[in-house]
Each structure stands twice: as structure tokens, then as C-alpha cells.
Amino acid sequence: MSRSDADAIQNLTEVVREAADLSRKLLGGAKSLGEVSASEVEIGTTPKDEVWRRDKVVLYRYRPLVERQIKQPLLIAFSVVGRYTIVDLQKDRSIVRSFLERGIDVYVIDWGTASRADRWLTVDDYVNDYLAGAVAEIQARENGERVNLLGICEGGTFSLCYAALHPTTLQNLILVVTPIDFHGKDPDQPTGHGFLNTLTQNIPGEELDRLIEVHGNMPGELMGQVFASLTPMRTMMKYNLDLMEIAGDKKKLGDFFRMEKWIADRPPHPGELVKQWIKDFYQGNKLIDNTLKLNGRLVELKNITIPVLNMFALGDHIVPPAMTRGVGDRFGSTDYREEAVAAGHMGILVSGKAPKLVGSIVSDWLAARQS
């Protein structure tokens, strides 16, 4: 047999092996897809109770899993752009469970689903009415105890504003993938990272006003398309080639569907809030410049004198590290710590070992700052 014949036979063998592998995946995938039911695709299932409500905003308290270890309760404030349920996606991908297992008393704020009637809500409403109301409710339930506040992404920015305006109600502040310096850019950051900044800074103010005037709120579908466009190839591959790869594995398929369920559930963003978010934060960068005003009051980061833990994701394409790190000197606090996690924007909450890692870092940090 000549060398070329041998090569040809090897190639053919490889091709046949690949074809067989593909067929097995397809068949297994078809079987798994047929067996997955809607009841198996549930998210945010850790038991909790509604303890307070204002308009469409609801405050939940999770039922404890172990004896309490940290004196002050923890309030989680997620972004308005997505659902809070990402913090409790599934049993093995839940920072809520991670906190509960370490004896932290956990509350979470659900911003609800904005309708057209909510288009006039502003940052001030979210910070000084809803978030303030939730903190006040927790303090009332906890005999006036101060609250540990954990803000994620836009929720983290709200938490910063809140902490600057109401410093005496908080014990500690934790920020996760939170944009602080909206013009921060690392020259070496990967292509495509921070593209959201480029997009938002590309909209003239009057066109944004007109967009909101027509739509009332920023439609959730439009936000979804914007986020999908940040990783175009990943979005294209997800529902065919990627799905084909995992379809034969029922566990991976379930994980995929739960993540997709969360991604698909994108609530509208109140119109005035969007305008402020883009004009004052993304375009004006007023927070880091200490020129942001809420209801006439200046938001000054130097008023934050409580301990601050600032966690960011190294692979974050939505809030690149340059937007969140290196800002310690802006706070009045002498206890400021940054913690980098090898994950993506949402990966820091749900991928691999990240939830447990975040849980242990936060609980250890809080335990040392209870007095």
C-alpha cells in the first residue's frame, strides 16, 4: 500500500468516525429534546417569601438553610435590564444558595416588569424610593440593624448612589460587575469589549429623546438584540452547532435551557431611566465626576465611608474591568478591596465554579466586618 493510499484510508476513517459521532449526538439530542418538559426548566426556585411591595417592586426574603453566621442581612439589587433570577438560576449555579449555605440572611429586590405607565420612573425613584424603601423595611424587620448591600451591574450603580446618599443605613457595600467609570477603557482590551459604550455614546440626545417618546420604554426585545449583537458569532452558533454538541447530555441541555429562559425574559427599561442612564452615565460619566444629581442632591462617592468590596470579571465584554477597577481613591472609605474573577459578565454569577467562589469571598469578607 502506498503512502498516499494510507493517508486516504486514514482520512476516510476520521471522516467516518466524525460522522458516527455526529449521528450519535443528533440521535441523543433528539431523544433529550423530546424528553425535556417545561417543568424542568424552572429558575429562581430557592424558597423565598414576599415581605414588602411598592408599586411593581417586590422585596423577597430567602428562607434560611443553616443557622445565621453573619449578623447583618444582605440585600441583593440586580439590574433593571434583566431579571433578578440570574442570582438563583439553578441549584448548582446560585450565588443566593452560596450565601445561604454560609449562614447569610439574604433578601433580593425584584424591580418588576415596567409597563408604559412606568415610563416616567427615574434613577431617583429607583434609588431614593424603591431601594430606600426596601432597606428601611429590612431595618424595621431587623431591629434597626444596618444592611449589607450587594449591587450587580446597573443595580451596583444604583447601590453606589444609594450608599452615597444614605450612608448611615448600610454596614458594608459589595459591587459586582458594576460600571463606575463609564468612559474607562483599557487600550489592550479585546476587540468588541466595551462595544456597548460605543453604541450608547453614538446616540445623539435628541434622537434618544424621540426614541423614548415613541416607545415609552426601551423595549426588552431591543435590549436583547443589542446584547446579542455584542457577541454576534456566539449568538449565531448557539442554537445550532452549540446545541447539537450538548443535546445528548440531558444535564447540559437543562443548563442551556435555564440560561436561555433567563435571557429571553427581558423586561422593558423605563423610558426616563434609560435617558438618564445613557445621557448622565454612559455619555456624561457624571457618577465618577461627582456631578450627578438625584432629586437635587449631589451624589458624591467620597461620602461612602463604609467598607467596599468591588468584584469584577476579567472576561467581561459588557462592563470591561477598566470601567470598574482603580476607583478606590474616589471613595471616602479606607477599607476598599478589589477582587478579579476569571469569568464573563454573567458568568461571574452562573458559570462553573464562579458562584461558589463569589459566595466564599463575600461571606469571608462580610464575616470580618460585622461589628
Next chain:
Amino acid sequence: MIHRPSHCQAARARLSDNTKKGQRRTGEEGRSMVGPEYPNPFTEFWKIGDPSVLSEQMKTFAESFGKGFPLPLRSLSADNPQLARSTQQFRELVDSCLKLSKEFAPNASSSKSDELTAELLQRILDPREWLNATGLVDDAVRRLTEAPKLSDLWQVEGKYLALMQAWGEVRSLSVEHSTLLLNGWGKAAAEFTSTLKANSDKSPTVSRRELVNQWVETANRHLMEVQASSQYLETQRKLLKASTDLRVAQRDLTEYYSDVLSLPTRTEVDDLARMVSELRREVRANKRDATSH
């Protein structure tokens, strides 16, 4: 298309004739009663037209309208005694007012030789002027039963035109935007095929997964470059603006019809929501102040 029976045509002929007579009556010196003459034919029509004309018009309107809408339009039919009574009463009232105005108008002028004053007095003492000024003959009612006024024409047509233009703009910009993306895809495909060729010389066996990964990496890089380009950002901004303009044109048209049909518009509801939001904010701020004191 409303059918005009022959007696309507006869009535219109008489109306036209009387209007010309009116013009001749006041125009001995070439002056005619401009302005008020336009609405006058309406009252003239009511007054002098064959009584059956109006009811015939209403009947025809009801019949054609009723085909599309199963509404009780009996009140518009010719055999409506209430309508006939009201029409007759109105006609008699107009008659007596006209007679009265003719009697005192000449006497109201201080001097018979003051023709300008006389003409002015005749106008202001004419009950038809009064009807026009007080809007008793309601424009909206008239629009439902007659042809639109000149100023009404092309309003809604203009809105449809604006809508079509806005739609065209969106389509055009969408094509421009897609062309940019396609150019990026083309570059990615060219690089991918030349990389494949180069690699096939070195290593003939390439797995499906390797191929896919190679394509994803190449395409992603090119797409990112396209997205970061100023041309892409410009067309995307224009496309977003055009789609907003299209929505504005749609809203404009819908609010026009909402207004005609006395339905609340989106703009009005937004206004209401704004009032509620501001009021709620004020109440809560007052509560907080009261609690802190």
C-alpha cells in the same frame, strides 16, 4: 360613492341659482358678499331645498354605511319623524329670523346714504352670520354628512404619504446597513478559504470541529471590525432614527383617527401617567419629610 337622486340635483340647481341671485342682489356696484357667502349655501340648502332631499341623503348614507357597520342607523333613515320635525322647525326659525333681520337692518343705519354701514349692519344682523360664528352648524357634523371642506382635504392623505416615505427610508437604510455587514462577511469568507488552502497543504486532515472553530474565530474578528467602524455606527444610528420616524408617522396617523373617533390617544395616556408619577413622587416626599420631623 353616494348616489345623488334627481331631486337632489334639482335642489342643487335651485341653490346655485339663488346664490347667483344673492350675489346680483348685493352687487349693484360690483361688490358681493364674500366670506359669509360660503357657509350661506348650507343654510339656504336647509331652508329652500326640497324637504325630501335631506332625508334622501341621510337614507343613502345610512344604507351605504350600514353595509359595513351593523349599527342601528334607523335614526338616519328617511322615515324618522323626529328628524323631520326638527328640520321643519329649524327651517321655519331661519325663515322668521331672516324676515326679522331684513326688517330692522335698514332701520338700524343712521343714514340711508351710509351704504358701508348699511352693508355691515346687514351682515351682522343676518342670522346666518350668527349660526356660522357660534358654530351651531358644527364642522364635525358637516364632515359626516357632506363633502369635507377644502382645508380638510389631504390631511389624512398627507399622513399616509409621510408613513409610506418613512417606511421607504427604513427599507433603504436597512439595505445600506446590511450591505456593510455583508462586506464584512465577504472578507471573512475570503480569509477563511485562503487559510483553509494554506492549512490543507500542511495537514490534509481537518476535523469538522476544527473547521467550525476556524470559521467562528475568523468571522467573529471581521464582524467586530465592521461593528467598530464609523460607517457601521453611522448607518446604525440612521436606521434607528428612521425606525423611530416610522413609528412617529404611525402614531400620527393612529392619533388622527383616535381624535376623530373620540378615543384616547397614546400621547394623552402618557400625559396622564406622567401626572400620576409626579403626584406620587410628591406625596411620598411629603410623607418622608413628615416622618423625619
